[in-house]
Amino acid sequence: MDNHIRPVELEKAYRLLNHGPTVLVSSSHEGTHNVMAAAWACALDFSPPKVTLVIDKMTKTRGLVEKSGYFALQVPNLDQLQMTFDVGTQSKVFTPDKLDKANVDLFRIDGHDSPLVAGCSAWLICKIIPEPHNQQTYDLFIGEVVGAWADNRVFNDGHWEFEKADPKWRSLHYVAGGHFYTIGEPAVVDTGDE
Amino acid sequence: MDNHIRPVELEKAYRLLNHGPTVLVSSSHEGTHNVMAAAWACALDFSPPKVTLVIDKMTKTRGLVEKSGYFALQVPNLDQLQMTFDVGTQSKVFTPDKLDKANVDLFRIDGHDSPLVAGCSAWLICKIIPEPHNQQTYDLFIGEVVGAWADNRVFNDGHWEFEKADPKWRSLHYVAGGHFYTIGEPAVVDTGDE
Numbered sequence: 001m002d003n004h005i006r007p008v009e010l011e012k013a014y015r016l017l018n019h020g021p022t023v024l025v026s027s028s029h030e031g032t033h034n035v036m037a038a039a040w041a042c043a044l045d046f047s048p049p050k051v052t053l054v055i056d057k058m059t060k061t062r063g064l065v066e067k068s069g070y071f072a073l074q075v076p077n078l079d080q081l082q083m084t085f086d087v088g089t090q091s092k093v094f095t096p097d098k099l100d101k102a103n104v105d106l107f108r109i110d111g112h113d114s115p116l117v118a119g120c121s122a123w124l125i126c127k128i129i130p131e132p133h134n135q136q137t138y139d140l141f142i143g144e145v146v147g148a149w150a151d152n153r154v155f156n157d158g159h160w161e162f163e164k165a166d167p168k169w170r171s172l173h174y175v176a177g178g179h180f181y182t183i184g185e186p187a188v189v190d191t192g193d194e
Numbered sequence: 195m196d197n198h199i200r201p202v203e204l205e206k207a208y209r210l211l212n213h214g215p216t217v218l219v220s221s222s223h224e225g226t227h228n229v230m231a232a233a234w235a236c237a238l239d240f241s242p243p244k245v246t247l248v249i250d251k252m253t254k255t256r257g258l259v260e261k262s263g264y265f266a267l268q269v270p271n272l273d274q275l276q277m278t279f280d281v282g283t284q285s286k287v288f289t290p291d292k293l294d295k296a297n298v299d300l301f302r303i304d305g306h307d308s309p310l311v312a313g314c315s316a317w318l319i320c321k322i323i324p325e326p327h328n329q330q331t332y333d334l335f336i337g338e339v340v341g342a343w344a345d346n347r348v349f350n351d352g353h354w355e356f357e358k359a360d361p362k363w364r365s366l367h368y369v370a371g372g373h374f375y376t377i378g379e380p381a382v383v384d385t386g387d388e
Contacts, residue, residue, distance in 0.1 A: 019367035020214015042236035173213035184378030
C-alpha cells in the first residue's frame, strides 16, 4: 500500500464527502472491474456511516454493484482531472478498454475485495443496504461505509488540508459539459467557542 | 422580487447543486417558518429534476416539511457565511428567535408559498415525493424540483460564473466544526469536441 494512505475513523468518514466533491465509483464482480465518475454521491449518516449514490441503469457499474453488493467511492483531485472526465463520459459497454485508455491504475487494500483507484485523495468502501424500491425507481443506492482511508498529504486528523497541500490535491466539483471547479480556500466562522 | 433573480430551466436545475455546495433548507407551515443548513443535499434526477435531502428528526424543519409537503433549498455564499453557520448550529426548538438572531431575511416568489432566504445565489422549491420508509429509516427525503431561480450576478445561461463574480458570491462547502471551504477556480478538460 502507498505509504501515505492512512485509515480514517469510520465516524469521521462523512467528512471525506461533506464538502461535495465529485467522486469516482469503482466496482468489481468475477474479475470484471469498472470505474465511473459521479457527482451525485452524498453522506447519509454519521455512525454507522452511510452514503447515497445514484447509478444509472445504463452503466456497466450498475450490474457490477448489484451483483457484488459493494461499491467504493473515492475522491479524485486536480492531478486526475482528465481521467475523472474520461471515466465519467465513456462507457465500458461501448469502450471495453476504457480504464486503460483513461490511465486508471487500480489497487486493493488488505481485507477488502473492492478495486480502488490509485492517486486519489480518499477512499470509502461501501456495502450496499438493499433497498430494491429506491434502486429501481430512483437509481438510488444506499451503502454502509465499511472502510475509509485518506492520503495524509491532504487529509489529516479528520480534516482536509487543501490550503497546506500542493494544489494538485484540490478536489473536483463538476458542473456540466467538461466544466469543473476545484475546491477553494478555507472560510472560518465565529463558532462562539472560547 | 430582486431584479437580479432569474428563473432557471427545470432541466438545468441540477447544475445549481452539482458542485456539492452546502445549502440552506427553508420551510413553512401555518405561519411558522424555519431555515436550517444542510451539507447532505444532492441532485437525484435531471428531468423532472429531483433531489435528496437528509433532515434529522430532532429539527424543527422536519415537522414543517412533513406537514407542508414542501421544502426549499438555496445556495448560500461567502457573504452569508456566519448566517449559514448560525442557522445550522442553532435549533428553533431551543432558540425560537433564531432567524432574527441570524439576520435571516425571507421573501417569496409569486405562485409559491415556500419562504426563501434573501441574498442567496440560487433557490430550488421542492415538493416532497412521499417515501415513508426512507423518511423514517434514513431521515431521507426525496423532492421534485417545481421551481428554480438563480442570481444572474453569479449564474447565467445554465452555468455558474464564480470566476467572473465578486468573491462574495462563492458557494460554501462545509466540512465540520465551523470549517468551510469556498468553491475555487475552474478546471477545464479536453472534452474531445472540435
